Amino acid sequence: MTSEQNERIVRRFFDEVWNRADLTVVDELLAPRFVDHNPPPGSTGGPDGYKRSVAAFRTSFPDIRYTLDHVIAEDDIVAIRLTGSGTHRGPFMGVAPTEKRMSFSGMTFVRLEGGQIVERWGIADIPGLMSHLFGAHGDASTGPAAAAPVGDEVLVVRADESRSTTWVLGGHNVCKATKADTGGGFSFFVSTFPPGEGVPDHTHHQEDEAYYILDGTWEMYDRSRGITTTVRPGDYVFVPRGVLHGFKNASAEMGRMIVVIAPGGLEGFFEGIGFTMSDVNAPHPPMAGPPDFERAARVAASYNVSFVVPGRGAGQA
């Protein structure tokens, strides 16, 4: 078989098996000894396992359709870049039907012998698909879908209780829920900043952040768009991951706000760059002196957070 013939076989396979739902073609074009090196979860292997996987996928997405964006054939190998699309009308990986139109990308390598596919390697962007179905963006395995179940009872963290209390860059953070408490879903803080204090410009590359203002008047900086917004008690602010942002308590009183960061885990970052306090209500950090922005930036890098170090970048808070 030439590489052109192999390419035609692979195009026919996707068209008839996936787009026309003709499973008999599987027996014709997959060799009995077919091996899938990256099988979908629960696959029993071989051509029969492949047929069962196609049928299961079609139950979730009855109008599933693959577009072959790019096919490269050389010798006995065919490489395919593809896009799958369909409507979510049946349960999929534990998600009830959402009726959403979805699409996902994938790449597949197959090896042919004597006009039949004998091996497959491939990956589909299932995390991207899952997050699409959940309406979240980013990696679903860190989002609500994959947050591990945590206990089976209502949990109360009292006013004077904290899971981790830190002083970071002039602010005091009482962590009411850590990554461990929420199965990775989110971290929840109540943060207090003295007048004039804030957090310098930084970017979370992996987390979204929401603020709800309790006390004080604050300046919120969206450096990605060059916008400063004044916010007051009752106002809600959302900072998507990837946006360069900072804030400052612009009032003459203590400022207080709720901070929710998802997925969870940045309490470890606060512990790394700040001072961990044993007393929830400790009024002052244990050491005076200017915040160590260099150290903060270094620890931040390990949490995939980037700071604009004062004196090195423009627009610090």
Added chain:
Amino acid sequence: MSTAVYEHPHKAVYRRFVEEVINLGRYEVIPEIFSEAYVDHNAPPGAPAGGGLAAVEAIPKLFRGAFPDVHFTIDDMVVSGDWVATRVTGRATHLGRPFANIDPTGLKATWSSFGFFRVENGKIVEHHGAPDIAGLRAQLTRPIEPGSLDENRAIVTKYVYATNMGNFDAFDEFVVEDYVDHDPVPGQEPGREGLKNAYRTFLAAFPDIWFTFEDLIAQGDLVVGRGVIQGTHKGEFMGVPPTGKVLHWTGTRMFRVRDGKVVEGWINFDVMGLLQQMGVVPTPPAPDGPVAPSSKGLRGALSTPSANEALMRSFIEEVWNQGRLDRADEYFHPEATSPSAPALPPGGAGVKVIASMFRSAFPDYWMTIDYLVADDEKVAARFSQGGTHQGDLFGIPPTGKTVRFTEMGILRIADGKVVESWYDVDMAGLMQQLGVGG
């Protein structure tokens, strides 16, 4: 490694990316491989926006930061027109920074990655990628069996990571109270409290000190970790006033782990390199001859822990104790290099240079293996060695003194031969006993 067989130029340029940029961390060659107009159609979250060469560098750096030993093997490449489609397998150990919000645990992972690259004028201009990040994440978060080697690796990795983060509570969590330190700093009190105070001494001298493991080998209840230490010299250290310089030095540590805690510790680190960087000990001149290319990319079949142990034991006995220097060629691959001594010639020739140097300085030279830790790829040992100083050593004339000093060494073995090796020798202890410096 590249072969002399003809390879399509599109495949050759992709191979350079994998073998030089990803596997060796040679980011400086990126402009030779990627066009300035490069566009990544599947840039991961956190990658610099807008593509270009900065984006090319960011992703391998992110991987190497989390996985200092990341290594890709090319499984398949196919070409048509301007495009090359690629299938690779990544192998790595999570020893460095957090990856995708997962803290390091010392676990090993293997994952697939697929790509379509467009090549124009010999450079990559466009790329669609599909790495199996979900599969990688699943391996990094898998449950660790209590009492397993993986658990010992995880304890050591988490302990060192937490101390890097300045978390002193980690000592109580990961170290027993009656901890035994076999290489205490001068004046270090016994036990865990003594260890904490010793660490405070380092923190006072290097407030941002950070130990990055590049290798972790576990066997029985021992774990050996080889790494690089970085810190800014802001306080007095070994009597040297702060220089404000950012210093890098190597260190190899060994830990004995029992019931989930570290009970004993050993360390050899490059004190001489540190003193050289502080400018208090002269830096030896750079070698004038060509330096052999790194053998980091040399790979081959893995072996068994017992075979690797046997290799280390007979190598030390024959070459170092019996002085049969010609045997070094049997044990070392001809292209093997050592990052600890890059100026030495590659292969057995380099071993002969260093062994004959010590054996002529100490005619009654002896070496013992006090501890040995092996896995299927590497064998680490803690050595004691010594002799009577009767010949010239690094220009120091014979003193007639009898010395004894320790060392930690690691051999990486592929196809039954040593392909790479690392050494941290207690040179400061040796020099002190010879009555020079220290």
